[in-house]
Amino acid sequence: MLKNILIALVLIGFGVIFYDLFMVYEAKTELTDLAHYYAKNGANEIGGANLVTSIVVTYRGFDTLGEVTILFVAASIISFFLKLKEDEEEKVIGSKDTTELLVTASQVLVPLIFLFGVYVFMNGHLTPGGGFQGGSIIATGVALMIMANPNFKINTQIIHWIESISGVAFVFAGVLGVLLGGGFLDNTFKGLGVGEFGTLFSAGVIPIIYSFVGLKVGAEISNILNKYQKSQKSI
């Protein structure tokens, strides 16, 4: 009873605080100075048709590097805690047979999902999407494969190699920006330009960086799913 009264009091308190905020709020009709700068100079300086990607990869590239690092740390911790003993590694997950419908659908859909994921991260500078989105779409394809066949074995060696090489290549592209361009993760190298606006090979190194980010995110999330699937063996 006391608990419910406390909950009600907390809710009323939140209501009072947010009512004040709500009454003061006015919708902005003009862009702030920073947003105005991005909207005005983004297309010329970066050359990407999708302004969000220009900001995420170049203007705020350091944040993206941090996000990729956080995801890497999370994947490593999950791999560490879900490690199996050696005798459990060979066990078969006991499950009812998956339906014919799911198996056939996964055979048809998985290649298409992978293709769509690759499309999303290759065209991140032209259409909505990018490395994180494309990577997670690829991971949903892996999830469908795992659901269709619970004893499906993913080649972890290949995943580890893809993950490490893309991570190193991302930082390497950033360092190349220091040597050839204006600073860390700068997308335009001297003498190369940004390319024609709106084509696939535009916006400097953004498509290359986002492809590596996409591969890295896809590999990491697939690895997490693989670990969770394998952890069902130790039951």
Added chain:
Amino acid sequence: MNREFLFIGLTIFLGLISIILAFVAIHHKKLSVAVISTSFISLFASIIFLLLAAPDVAMTEAAIGSGLTTLIFFYVLNKIKKTNA
């Protein structure tokens, strides 16, 4: 004008459904129903993001929030059920 009205109406409708599903997630006895209702909240949130002109965020929310998180929740639920039984 008509289109704008439709957008606002759909956004409010999806928001209300999300609140109802949140109550279901808290108060339902079966955990699997709770997990599925949270995944539906993510799905509706991604539609709301799309309506509010943020397709980049909507893609991530649809793939991770309603796809992969649900799967991981079910793996964990399965493991907890079998080890506690």
